[in-house]
Amino acid sequence: MAGYIKSPFNYTGGKYKLLDQIMPLFPERIDNFIDLFSGGCNVGINVDAHCKKFIDYNDKLIDLLNVFKNYDLNEILIEIEGTIAMYELSNTSTFGYEYYNSNSSGGLADYNREKYMNLRKYYNNIKDNYDKFHKNVILYILIIYGFNNQIRFNKKGEFNIPVGKRDFNNRIKNNLIQFINKIKSSNCEFINLNFREIEPDYYKNSFIYADPPYLITNASYNEQGGWDEDCEYELYDQLDILSSRGVKFALSNVIENKGAKNEILVKWIYSRNYNIHYIDKNYNNSNYQIKDRSKKTIEVLITNY
Template identity: 50%
Template structure:
């Protein structure tokens, strides 16, 4: 299986061995409605793929990776690293930067990273170079994560690591797959997705922000109870049209429960199947300091 080159919060890479066997065997068009890091979509066989996410910057990056030669992309990444004089331990080692593996590289990269971040935020033209600059920014950010403020500015602090061979391999493998797929990248609110274009031969995978978690995408009221209700109504619309779909979510986590989803499932228990998944999020970045609790992760299908 191919892993996303982005450390996207809530990514499903580790759950793929459980998820993929629950998907339909034959899919014409696969819709990844909240694609995030694309871990699911790049590992699903289908005739066509549609990746959707409300983060327009993310979708522009995917389009740039798909549309341009991977060798050019790699050269551009290294050119950006050189331009901002960022660390490259794979080439020079830690001693060269006056740092070590345990403390990381933040002390060396901090000011250079902030300059790169300022340049990115000041020049939002969405051309190829700007998209690749976002990728490098993510790689050198805290935990390689992605976060924008209300003004659309990337606002994560510098991280401890830099671009390494493992990241390079993941990126190149991802590009290879995304180039072979007949794929389309869109950036719209899920409720505006035109389901009239879909049929019973298609499949919609839905991995929304989780209402009861504390992930970065839930900051600033990024996903609320109204959104949860709208999503369940959207799923009902798919089901009414005999369009296959699957919803990833958590029913309970850290003493909280998603009452809206639980009540909805009870009201429609003859329509939807709940598949319990075995996974502990102890190593996920959006967990709090309490590492002992696991989430009740489920996949809900209408077939």
């Protein structure tokens, strides 16, 4: 993936590994780019546009991205490394794996578990009016040291990911530095909105990329009723309205996944005569080329141009 910047989050459904297939399908010239379900921003951060708006309904994610945008890079790194040292979490970028009687394969979960849980408990007890910079840096550390670097909160708003195998290693640190530098050199905004709240005029003279939660998959972003059939219909209705106004869009989605089929998506695509571009993604357990057809996954990019 030479030439592309990787998000500092391992956000569920992230498209970094698919950029070689997705980016060539975008318009050659983009003035205003709107990443409607921005998540970890893997797509939008790599788009060449005069103005970029990253929109997501996850307010904690948007707050964190705005900290990356608005604070000095060195100040962020000092706060990260100082907090890691304070809670005595592993730091393989400085000491290596052998220092912790571990290796890359075995990981660092055993060493970090208790320390990580102490930091997670501290974060979940922080009041809403607490210093936003410090709170968001702690959230980032929890994401990096958490299982698969995922972001998940329970119904009480508490971060509840268990400890993971990795830490703030050189690769992750370099990803963060490149990502923050790109943010600071770009004309971009991070906006906390639900797609339902946005009026069609907001999209005027823009190109829209939409990567919503997938109706037929199980992931942290569509738990607790976060995405249902009503959301699916409303998004498609909104895209239809924008298309009728001459606004170009590209939609990432999954037609089939492990025996389930998104009939709403299929009917919408063919009734509107939109274009289907099949994405070849190799999943760990399934893809649309494997022999067991009950486990196939068909990922697509839908465009109205």
